[in-house]
Amino acid sequence: MMKWVIRGLLAVGVIAVLGTVSSYLFVDRELNRMYGAFVEVAEPELEAETAETYALANVNVLAPEADRFIPDQSVIVEDGLIRTVGAGDVPEGIRAVDGQGMYLVPGFTDSHVHLWESANDLLLYVANGVTQVREMNGQPNNLAWKREIEEGRIGPEIFVVAPQFATFVGFEGVMVGWTQRKTIVRNRKEIEKAVADFKAAGYDALKSSSFLSRENYDQLSEVAAEAGMPLVGHIPVATDLDAVWRGSASEIAHIEELVKQLDKEFGGYGPDEAEAFLEFVRERSDDVAQNLVREGIMVTSTLDLVDSFHRQKSQLKEELQAVELAYENPGIAEGTVITSRGMGWLPEVNIYRWPEGMDARRQARSLVYWKAYAEAQHILLDAMLAHGVDILAGTDANVPVMVPGFSLHDELEAMNAAGMSPAEVLASATMKPATLMDSNTGEISAGRKAHLVLLRDNPLEDISATREIEMVMLGTRVFDRADLDAMLQSVADANAASRKVALAAE
Ligand SMILES: [Zn+2]
Missing domain, CATH: 2.30.40.10 (Urease, subunit C, domain 1)
Known part of the structure; x- marks a missing residue:
């Protein structure tokens, strides 16, 4: 009798383990697909020879x-x-x-990109004149590409920021670390260990995510300074601007980060308070800009992305048609349904889409909100320009609908339309990032x-x-030009051969 009970329990155990392993493998494969790993690798035939x-x-x-x-x-x-x-x-x-x-x-720099596992992006950058990128959530494979490029692989120079730091505990921490590829920490000791490991592995900087606790942000700020590594990235929701001013951050990854902090100071605006919020941003923007200058903190633009949020909600089809979708990694564009924080671009999976069944009145109110959100970053940009804050051109490439390489040119136009002179725009994509990345590039x-x-x-x-x-x-x-065209064609062909969802006819 006992023997059968034990056998029965063993069988259940084996099934549970097999079930866990196979669902782990399934989800892991889906994640890799979402991050662009399964697209054919493009191999363009080029005439270019090396010339001493x-x-x-x-x-x-x-x-x-x-x-x-x-x-x-x-x-x-x-x-x-x-x-x-x-x-x-x-x-x-x-x-x-x-x-x-x-x-x-000088070759252009996109100061905010996400390569994930999409190797063909390297060709898209070069073909678009982007000879340097700053990878903002670097992974071991990105470090490997950086070294291969140093040894002759075609691609931009990569400044690799380590996987962003976030505070989570228990099972949630395990899941966020795995599916979103973040660095999960809870205390100073864990931060110190992670920083030492990243430094030894060759990462160029450390990044705070939106999800660091107040305490962990201050600790990361100190540990980064002690390790001599730049701290860049988001301003955690749990902290405030004073913590940034007294900390060691040298860059903020979006103008939007400042919008979010001012929204918090305001008490959280809704569509009815949009005008009052913008008035508050106008009042606060000079002080924010002065602090940025005093602390020597650069700010990355990602203007076009944030301007596109309301358009991605209300007119996604047009937005997708307006970008070079044929070059976007299909794994990333198609996303996956297994995680709510996906990458998807297409209508059924677009991460910015409205929830199903939202009525017209609520859609209209949502538009008021997101238009004010975009407007707030423009008010901040005006103040930053007036006070001489260093602005870096960045796109958040691979976030919808930012096609690697192409999107930098959209960003430069957006910066110009927002009031920056062409000279300021060029500097933001050449010498300013070269200074931040100490890359001996950026000027002729x-x-x-x-x-x-x-x-x-x-x-x-x-x-x-x-x-x-x-x-x-x-x-x-x-x-x-023929080589650059061959690079683009090879990526478009690789994508076409790897697509699960056909692109909508033009
Ligand atoms: Zn990003």
């Missing part, structure tokens, strides 16, 4: 201040670095590209890395000229 020495001749070169072009310059590149910039002919024997009538600018001068983009039109006259790319230089390699 080459030159760009007779070209307009963006001045280090990013506010004017210096005409008729020759730029000589040697071993991946800019050797000389100046008037005069290129010495004989050096292969020269004629840049007559064209505009040479002797000794800097040759991360360069040759444009057909003058972006100081019309910022949309950043899209008119003739050539991209990544150190010892020169990619002409």
Whole structure:
């Protein structure tokens, strides 16, 4: 009798274990799909050869201040670095590209991206002239790509921020850490261990998420400073702006973070208080900007994303048609239903969509709310510009509907439309991020890395000229227009072969 009871219990146990393991494997596979891991890897055929020495001749070169072009310059590149910039002919024997009538600018940086497991994004960045990205929730595979790129793989230079820190306990912590790939901590000891591990692994910075406790935020701020690692990212909901001013953060990952804090100070606005909230933001914005300047904290823009929230709710079809959806990793666009905090872009899974069955009156009120939310970030941007806060151009690429590479050009246009001059916009995507990332890029001068983009039109006259790319230089390699097109085509083909949901006809 006893024997059968034991056997029965064993059988139940085995089934439970098998059930747990197989559901774990199923969910893990779905997560990897959502993060873009299962899309074919694009392998473009390129003509580009490596060149130890080459030159760009007779070209307009963006001045280090990013506010004017210096005409008729020759730029000589040697071993991946800019050797000389100046008037005069290129010495004989050096292969020269004629840049007559064209505009040479430093390669662009997108200061807020999420690569996840979407390797083809690396090609999308290069093809869009984005020669550097800041990965804002880095994973071990992103660190591996960074090293492969240093050794010759085609891709932008990657500044990898470690997985963002969040405070959670127990089972919830395990689930958030696993499904959202965050660093879960509860106390100073755990923070110290994680920071030491990230530093040893080669991450470039640490990130606070919205979900750090007050206490853990202050602790992370101290531990980061002690470890000599930059602290960047969100302002936790549980803390306040004073904690940021007295802490060690060197960057805030969205202007939106400041909107959220002011909303909290205001007491939480609703559609009926939208105007009063905006008035409050106007009153508070100078003080916020002055504190940012005093503490030397840079702010990443992500303007276009936050402006798009209300449009993604009310006119998603048009929004999806307005972006280069064919290039977006289909795993990410299609998302998954297994986690509520997914990545999805398409109508059934879009993370910003209204709940099913919301009536017209409530939709109208929701629009009032989200339009005010977008407006608040513009008020803050105005104050930041007036006080001289350093702004970084960033998109939150791979969050809907920010297509890697392409979205940076949308962001630059949004920044220009929001009142930044083309020179300020260019600086926000070149020399400002180069300073934050200490990357020896961001301006065209002797000794800097040759991360360069040759444009057909003058972006100081019309910022949309950043899209008119003739050539991209990544150190010892020169990619002409045919190569850049081949990269884009290879990604579009890989996506088409990997899609589960067909794209809506144009
Ligand atoms: Zn982000």
